[in-house]
Amino acid sequence: xxxxxxxxxxxxxxxxxxxxxxxxxxxxxxxxxxxxxxxxxxxxxxxxxxxxxxxxxxxxxxxxxxxxxxxxxxxxxxxxxxxxxxxxxxxxxxxxxxxxxxxxxxxxxxxxxxxxxxxxxxxxxxxxxxxxxxxxxxxxxxxxxxxxxxxxxxxxxxxxxxxxxxxxxxxxxxxxxxxxxxxxxxxxxxxxxxxxxxxxxxxxxxxxxxxxxxxxxxxxxxxxxxxxxxxxxxxxxxxxxxxxxxxxxxxxxxxxxxxxxxxxxxxxxxxxxxxxxxxxxxxxxxxxxxxxxxxxxxxxxxxxxxxxxxxxxxxxxxxxxxxxxxxxxxxxxxxxxxxxxxxxxxxxxxxxxxxxxxxxx
Amino acid sequence: xxxxxxxxxxxxxxxxxxxxxxxxxxxxxxxxxxxxxxxxxxxxxxxxxxxxxxxxxxxxxxxxxxxxxxxxxxxxxxxxxxxxxxxxxxxxxxxxxxxxxxxxxxxxxxxxxxxxxxxxxxxxx
Numbered sequence: 001x002x003x004x005x006x007x008x009x010x011x012x013x014x015x016x017x018x019x020x021x022x023x024x025x026x027x028x029x030x031x032x033x034x035x036x037x038x039x040x041x042x043x044x045x046x047x048x049x050x051x052x053x054x055x056x057x058x059x060x061x062x063x064x065x066x067x068x069x070x071x072x073x074x075x076x077x078x079x080x081x082x083x084x085x086x087x088x089x090x091x092x093x094x095x096x097x098x099x100x101x102x103x104x105x106x107x108x109x110x111x112x113x114x115x116x117x118x119x120x121x122x123x124x125x126x127x128x129x130x131x132x133x134x135x136x137x138x139x140x141x142x143x144x145x146x147x148x149x150x151x152x153x154x155x156x157x158x159x160x161x162x163x164x165x166x167x168x169x170x171x172x173x174x175x176x177x178x179x180x181x182x183x184x185x186x187x188x189x190x191x192x193x194x195x196x197x198x199x200x201x202x203x204x205x206x207x208x209x210x211x212x213x214x215x216x217x218x219x220x221x222x223x224x225x226x227x228x229x230x231x232x233x234x235x236x237x238x239x240x241x242x243x244x245x246x247x248x249x250x251x252x253x254x255x256x257x258x259x260x261x262x263x264x265x266x267x268x269x270x271x272x273x274x275x276x277x278x279x280x281x282x283x284x285x286x287x288x289x290x291x292x293x294x295x296x297x298x299x300x301x302x303x304x305x306x307x308x309x310x311x312x313x314x315x316x317x318x319x320x321x322x323x324x325x326x327x328x329x330x331x332x333x334x335x336x337x338x339x340x341x342x343x344x345x346x347x348x349x350x351x352x353x354x355x356x357x358x359x360x361x
Numbered sequence: 362x363x364x365x366x367x368x369x370x371x372x373x374x375x376x377x378x379x380x381x382x383x384x385x386x387x388x389x390x391x392x393x394x395x396x397x398x399x400x401x402x403x404x405x406x407x408x409x410x411x412x413x414x415x416x417x418x419x420x421x422x423x424x425x426x427x428x429x430x431x432x433x434x435x436x437x438x439x440x441x442x443x444x445x446x447x448x449x450x451x452x453x454x455x456x457x458x459x460x461x462x463x464x465x466x467x468x469x470x471x472x473x474x475x476x477x478x479x480x481x482x483x484x485x486x
Contacts, residue, residue, distance in 0.1 A: 059420040059447035321450050328414045 001337060002354045003326055004344035006286050007188070007243050007315035008085040010119050011068045014040030015091065017118070021110035029103060043107065044094035045194015048204040049211045053321065060319040069122050076318045077125055080326045083341065084351050086127045086154060087119055088188055088243065093159040095133045097194025104133035105143070112147055120152050127351060129157035129186065134171060135195065141177035148181025154348040155184045159191025160218045160245060161199045167225030175235050184239035184347055187222060189215045219245030220253055223283060230270040232282040239347045243286040244317055251305035254279055280307055284347050286315035287331070287339065288324040296330045309335040313344050371474055371481035378478065380404070383423050383441060395471060397480060398455050400441065405455050406482050407444065408469035416448025418468055426452055426461065
């Protein structure tokens with residue numbers, strides 16, 4: 001089966017891999033400047049929650065920078081027969097938490113160059129994401145235009161932690177650039193700290209596991225905001241991909257949105273379709289971490305209401321602790337081919353379709 | 362019935378020197394593997410496949426855990442008796458194989474026999 005894994009984290013052992021890619025001025029920041037941990041830690045405004053066991057699977061133990069690839073190849077890409085792995089970085093997403101948006105831009109720019117030079121040539125299965133810091137939408141747009149033509153780059157990626165809902169016109173320069181270069185805009189769980197202090201509604205929770213269960217909260221806000229602000233009227237071909245934010249909340253949110261819109265459409269006269277229709281047309285959701293009810297049929301029935309067969313994209317989140325293995329993904333068997341790989345071809349146009357398989361219409 | 366027919370089939374796993382408290386030994390078991398653990402009072406063996414999502418159960422950290430309490434306090438206990446799956450961190454009792462949160466979820470265990478320096482497992486079928 002053709003498998004596209006839409007969330008593979010290319011780890012590093014030390015953020016100092018970025019040093020050769022930073023301008024000298026910013027290199028000094030990373031060498032001598034304050035960091036949130038020891039040498040090698042990545043600058044970010046820290047989140048209020050510390051994972052009590054660490055984020056990585058405990059059977060992934062790189063000793064060298066090269067191991068980060070070699071272990072991924074052995075324990076993930078080859079083991080499960082992954083055909084395409086979309087690299088989603090890891091710590092670089094946290095640049096969005098820094099108040100100094102110039103530094104944030106320098107860090108993500110260095111990461112993007114490092115990823116293109118160090119990771120992409122290692123394996124023909126790799127596709128890259130341009131990481132942006134949404135704190136400076138014009139800087140982000142310039143980065144998208146700088147690298148958007150690279151044939152192995154398949155999306156633009158930001159943290160789901162942000163200062164405003166992503167549909168806010170403040171961010172539209174990002175979508176204009178995405179539309180111009182023909183790339184989807186994706187958000188990934190993270191960036192919950194520093195200037196992004198609204199990561200959990202009502203204020204920060206106390207424990208990591210409760211926070212993780214609420215990872216859908218900002219995603220809900222962003223989905224609603226992208227639809228209501230008319231992003232998909234302005235950029236009708238733009239795909240918005242929501243990664244690692246859960247999925248079973250989508251149907252109930254769409255039910256509420258559609259009902260409200262029928263009454264109060266006058267607030268947003270630029271919308272031409274029901275909110276759920278924009279969602280179905282323009283938004284895709286990665287599966288991981290797929291909810292785990294006692295009775296899997298309850299999940300499947302829920303996912304039917306969001307047309308999951310066509311709107312879900314498989315993601316493993318390798319090598320994190322909440323990883324979903326492709327062999328253990330509890331989705332309806334009839335959906336498997338589409339969710340595991342074919343749906344991704346519709347979103348990520350630069351991924352080559354397997355010879356034996358036609359692109360999904 | 363002969364003694365041979367009732368005696369359990371034993372399979373050599375490893376030497377006692379290969380295992381230490383807090384340092385399990387992973388040995389092959391067909392296409393899978395088994396983790397051999399030394400505890401303060403003996404040995405235990407678990408299939409290296411987590412009943413949750415088939416992760417490498419025995420390659421995670423060995424730890425203790427907090428006792429269930431009636432007030433806000435943290436009583437750390439059972440140090441060295443809990444294996445935390447390498448993938449998702451679910452906690453299992455090394456001796457019984459039972460998941461701490463749901464004891465209906467049980468990792469496969471194997472009886473361990475020690476003969477001198479040798480550790481044998483009762484593999485069953």
